[in-house]
Amino acid sequence: EKEAGKIAAEHIIIFCDIAETLQIWQWTKREPGQPVRCREHRHSKGQDGLPLILKLRNLLFTFDDFSPEGEISIIDVRAKTRAGFDVDTVTKKFYERFKKEHDAFLKFIAGIPDEHFHQWYVSVMLNRLMFIYFIQKRGFLNNDLNYLRTRLAESRAKGPNRYYQHFLIPLFFEGFAKRENERSQAMNKMLGKIPYLHGGLFLEHEVEQKFPQISIPDEAFEKVFTFFEQYQWHLDERPVESNTEINPDVLGYIFEKYINQKQMGAYYTKEDITEYISKNTIIPFLLDAAKEKCRIAFEGQSSVWRLLQENPDRYIYESVRHGTELPLPGDIAAGIKYVEKRTGWNKPAPAEYALPTEIWREVVARRQRYEEIWGKLCNGEVCNVNDLITYNLDIRQFAQDMIENCEGPELLRAVWHAIQKITVLDPTCGSGAFLFAALGILVVLYEACLDRMQVFVDEFDASGGAHSTKKFSDFRETLARTTSHASRRYFVLKSIMVNNLYGVDIMEEATEICNLRLFLKLVSQVERVEDIEPLPDIDFNIRAGNTLVGYATMDGINPLGKQGMLDFDGITERIKEQAGDVARLFDRFQEMQVEHGMASQDFMAAKLEIQKRLKSLGQELNQYLAEDYNIDRKKKKVDDKWLESHRPFHWCIEFFDIIQQGGFCVVIGNSPYVSIKEVGYK
Numbered sequence: 001e002k003e004a005g006k007i008a009a010e011h012i013i014i015f016c017d018i019a020e021t022l023q024i025w026q027w028t029k030r031e032p033g034q035p036v037r038c039r040e041h042r043h044s045k046g047q048d049g050l051p052l053i054l055k056l057r058n059l060l061f062t063f064d065d066f067s068p069e070g071e072i073s074i075i076d077v078r079a080k081t082r083a084g085f086d087v088d089t090v091t092k093k094f095y096e097r098f099k100k101e102h103d104a105f106l107k108f109i110a111g112i113p114d115e116h117f118h119q120w121y122v123s124v125m126l127n128r129l130m131f132i133y134f135i136q137k138r139g140f141l142n143n144d145l146n147y148l149r150t151r152l153a154e155s156r157a158k159g160p161n162r163y164y165q166h167f168l169i170p171l172f173f174e175g176f177a178k179r180e181n182e183r184s185q186a187m188n189k190m191l192g193k194i195p196y197l198h199g200g201l202f203l204e205h206e207v208e209q210k211f212p213q214i215s216i217p218d219e220a221f222e223k224v225f226t227f228f229e230q231y232q233w234h235l236d237e238r239p240v241e242s243n244t245e246i247n248p249d250v251l252g253y254i255f256e257k258y259i260n261q262k263q264m265g266a267y268y269t270k271e272d273i274t275e276y277i278s279k280n281t282i283i284p285f286l287l288d289a290a291k292e293k294c295r296i297a298f299e300g301q302s303s304v305w306r307l308l309q310e311n312p313d314r315y316i317y318e319s320v321r322h323g324t325e326l327p328l329p330g331d332i333a334a335g336i337k338y339v340e341k342r343t344g345w346n347k348p349a350p351a352e353y354a355l356p357t358e359i360w361r362e363v364v365a366r367r368q369r370y371e372e373i374w375g376k377l378c379n380g381e382v383c384n385v386n387d388l389i390t391y392n393l394d395i396r397q398f399a400q401d402m403i404e405n406c407e408g409p410e411l412l413r414a415v416w417h418a419i420q421k422i423t424v425l426d427p428t429c430g431s432g433a434f435l436f437a438a439l440g441i442l443v444v445l446y447e448a449c450l451d452r453m454q455v456f457v458d459e460f461d462a463s464g465g466a467h468s469t470k471k472f473s474d475f476r477e478t479l480a481r482t483t484s485h486a487s488r489r490y491f492v493l494k495s496i497m498v499n500n501l502y503g504v505d506i507m508e509e510a511t512e513i514c515n516l517r518l519f520l521k522l523v524s525q526v527e528r529v530e531d532i533e534p535l536p537d538i539d540f541n542i543r544a545g546n547t548l549v550g551y552a553t554m555d556g557i558n559p560l561g562k563q564g565m566l567d568f569d570g571i572t573e574r575i576k577e578q579a580g581d582v583a584r585l586f587d588r589f590q591e592m593q594v595e596h597g598m599a600s601q602d603f604m605a606a607k608l609e610i611q612k613r614l615k616s617l618g619q620e621l622n623q624y625l626a627e628d629y630n631i632d633r634k635k636k637k638v639d640d641k642w643l644e645s646h647r648p649f650h651w652c653i654e655f656f657d658i659i660q661q662g663g664f665c666v667v668i669g670n671s672p673y674v675s676i677k678e679v680g681y682k
Contacts, residue, residue: 001028005351010078021045094231094246101227102126108220111213121207121214123509127516128172129224131201134248134520137233140529142192149225156218164216176202182601198534198603201519206508235524248520269670274437281666282441283395284385286418287402289665291385293414297406304402304411305383308393312377314401315393316370323353323363324370332360396441403448409456409472416449416478422500425664427547429503432514434668435542439496439521446492453479486531493522498536498593502655502664506647508544515542536593537607540586545649551621552651553659554579575617575653582613583656617653625650 004011005028015024023043066072105122112118132141132148141147151171155163167190174187176197183191208214231246291298298304308315327333335342345361348354354363373391376382388395406412419442426434453475460471485491497518505511519535526532551557554576589606625648652659 001026002352009351009356097227101224105220105224108216110215112207112211114211117207117210120509121205124205124207124512125216126224127512128201129221129228131516131520133228133233134235135523138235138523138526138529140523140526140532141194143529144192146229147192148221149229152218152221152225161215161217163218163221164214172202173204193529195529195532196534197519197532198537200537200539201516201535203604235520248517248524269433271433271437274433275440278434278437278668279396279441280389281668282422282424282438283399283445284389285422285666286415286445287385287399289418289422290411290414293417294411297408297411297414302407303383304406305380307398307401307405308377308382309380312374315377315398316373317392317394319355320366320370320373320392322355324367326353328353328364328367332364336364396444399445400448403445403452406452409475412449412452412456413474415445416453419446419449420499422666423502423658423664424500424666424668425502425504426669427504427667428669429505429514429542430507430510432503432517432542434670435501435503435514436517436521438501438666438668439493439518442496442500443489443492446496447489450479450482450488450492485533486528487525490522490525490531490533493525494533494536494593497522497538498541498590501538501541502658503542504545504547504649505542506544506546511542511544515539534603537589537603539607540589540610540654543649543654544647545654546647547649547651549646550625550648550650551653554652557621557624557652575620578613578617579653579656582610582617582653585610585613587657614653618648618650621650621653622648 001013004013011028013026015026016022021044024040025043026040061072061077065076102122105126106118109118109121109125112121129148135141136147137145139145144150151167152163155167170187171191171194174183175191175194179196180188234245234247313321328336331341331344335345342361345364346359349358349360349363354360355366358366373393376391382388382391382393387393388398403412403415406415422442424435424438424442426432426438429435453472457472457475457479482488482491501518503511503514505514515538518538522535523532554572557572557575585606589610592603592606622643626642629642629646631642655664658664
C-alpha cells in the first residue's frame with residue numbers, strides 16, 4: 001500500500017494467488033485526522049460474481065462525468081470508489097432500509113395501547129430476530145440456515161397468524177431460556193435441536209409482562225424476513241466482501257442513528273476515539289495497581305521501562321514514524337537552520353514522507369517530535385506511567401510486552417490481580433461503544449497473562465519439578481478453569497463481561513442493544529453448536545436510569561427529610577444492611593455465570609430474588625429522594641409521572657460493593673461536548 005501510494009495517492013490494489021483462485025481487492029480509506037484504514041474484499045473462483053459487478057459499477061465513468069475539457073476531479077473519483085468499497089456505506093444502506101421496516105413492523109403490532117411501550121417493543125422484537133439471524137447462519141438452529149423462515153412456512157400451513165404466539169414465544173421463553181432436558185418432549189420436537197442461550201435476552205420482557213395480549217400477524221414477519229434475506233449475516237469481524245454483507249457492528253450503528261436522540265445528549269463515537277480514550281485510562285490504572293503490588297519490577301536498571309530503551313520504535317506509533325527513515329530533500333533540510341530557505345515548506349509533501357494532507361512544514365515538525373521522543377526513550381528518560389500518555393506512546397503494546405516478558409511470577413500475579421479486580425464504568429453507555437473498546441483492551445491483556453502463566457508452569461515442569469504441584473498452584477488452578485471450557489476466548493470474554501464491565505444509560509433500548517452486541521461477540525467465538533455455553537446474564541451490570549438523579553452513597557440518604565432530625569431508628573443502617581445482603585446475592589449470581597451445569601430455574605430464582613430486593617429498596621429511597629425535591633410525601637404521593645420524568649438511579653444500592661470500596665476503578669465515556677456559546681463563564 002505504501003509503495004502504491006508513491007505512484008498514485010488514490011488507488012485500488014488487486015492481489016491474486018498463483019493458482020488464480022482468489023483475488024483480494026484492497027482500497028484505502030483516508031479521512032483527515034483519522035488513521036488510514038484498509039478495506040479488503042475477497043473474491044473466490046466459483047463465487048457469485050454479482051458482488052464484484054456491483055462494486056465495478058461504481059467505477060464506471062461516462063462522458064457525463066467528465067468536464068468539457070475531458071477532465072474529472074480526484075474528489076469525484078474517490079466518491080464513486082468509496083460508494084463501492086467502504087464498509088460504512090454498506091451499513092448506512094442497511095440502516096436506511098431498516099428505518100422503513102421498523103416503521104412498518106410497528107403498525108402490525110396490536111395489544112399495546114401505550115405509545116412508548118409500543119415503540120419499545122418493536123426494538124425488542126427486531127433485536128431478538130436479528131440475533132437469531134446471526135446465529136442461524138452459523139447452522140446453530142437445528143442445522144437450518146433458514147430456521148426462522150422454515151418454521152414460518154410450517155406455522156402458516158397449520159393456520160393463519162399462529163407464528164408469533166405458537167412458535168416465537170415458545171422459542172424465546174422455553175427454547176432458548178431452558179436446557180434441552182428441562183423442556184417437554186413436545187417442545188423439543190416442535191423447536192428441533194436448538195441451544196440453551198440464557199443471557200436475559202430471551203426472558204419475558206417488561207413490555208410482555210405489562211401487556212400479555214400482544215399479537216403480531218404472520219405478514220409482519222414475512223416482510224421482515226424478506227428484508228433480512230437480502231443480506232448475508234456474518235458473526236465474525238472480518239471486512240465485508242460485498243455490499244450485501246452485515247456483521248454485528250451494524251447493531252451499534254442502528255442504535256446510534258435511529259433510536260438515539262441527540263436532544264438527550266447521545267452521539268455516535270467512532271472506534272478510534274473509544275479505543276484511544278479507553279486504553280489511556282484503563283491501562284494506566286492497571287500499571288499503577290501492578291506497581292503497588294510489585295514495586296521492584298518498576299524500579300532499577302532491569303525494570304519494565306527497559307523495554308522502551310531496547311526498542312523505541314516499537315512504542316512510537318507508525319503515524320509518527322512515517323517517512324522518518326528517509327533523508328529529507330536538500331532544499332527542505334536547508335530550511336531547518338535557515339528560515340529564509342523555507343520557501344517550499346508550505347507545499348504538499350509526497351506520500352512517502354507525509355501523512356494525508358501534510359505539507360513539508362508539518363512533516364518537519366513531526367520528524368522533530370519523533371526524534372525528541374526517540375531520544376528520550378533511548379536515554380531511559382521515560383520511566384513512569386504518565387510519560388506514556390504525555391508522549392502519546394503505544395501504551396497498549398507496552399502493557400502487553402510487559403506481561404509477555406515478565407521474568408518473575410510476582411509481576412504477573414500483580415497484573416493478573418489488577419485485571420481481575422478492575423471495574424470499568426461508562427455512566428452513559430448507549431449501545432456500548434466504550435465498553436466494547438474496554439473489552440478489546442482487557443481481552444488482549446487477559447490472554448497475555450494466561451499465556452505467560454502457561455510458560456512459567458511448562459518451564460518449571462520441564463526442569464524436573466513436575467512432581468511438585470504446589471509450585472505455581474495459583475497459575476495451575478487458573479489455567480485448569482480456562483481449559484475446562486470449549487473455547488478459551490469465550491471464557492475470557494464472558495469473565496470480563498461479568499466481572500469488569502459496567503454501564504448505565506437513561507434509555508432502556510440502549511442497555512438492551514448493548515447487551516445484545518456483547519452476546520453476539522461471545523457467540524462469534526464458537527464454531528460448533530455443541531460448544532455454545534449459556535450466555536451471561538449481565539442485566540445487573542448494564543443498568544437503565546438517570547445517573548444524575550439518585551443517591552450516590554449511603555451518606556447522602558436523609559430518611560427523615562429536611563427537619564434536621566437524627567436517625568434514631570437506624571433507618572440508614574438498615575438500608576445499608578439490606579443493600580449488603582443484595583450485594584452478597586449478586587456476588588453469588590456472578591459466580592453462577594461461569595459454572596457448568598447450573599439449572600435454568602436456579603438462575604431465574606436467584607435473579608428474581610435480587611430484582612425483588614432491589615425494587616423494594618429503590619422504592620423506599622425514591623420516597624426519601626422526592627422530599628429532597630420538595631415533595632412532601634405525607635401530603636402527596638410520589639406518583640409514576642414524577643418517577644418517569646426523573647428516573648432515579650441509586651448507585652449506593654445498584655452497585656453497593658463497588659461504591660462501598662470507594663467507587664469504580666475507571667470511568668470512561670464521552671465528555672459532555674457543549675457549544676462554547678451555551679456556557680456562561682463567570
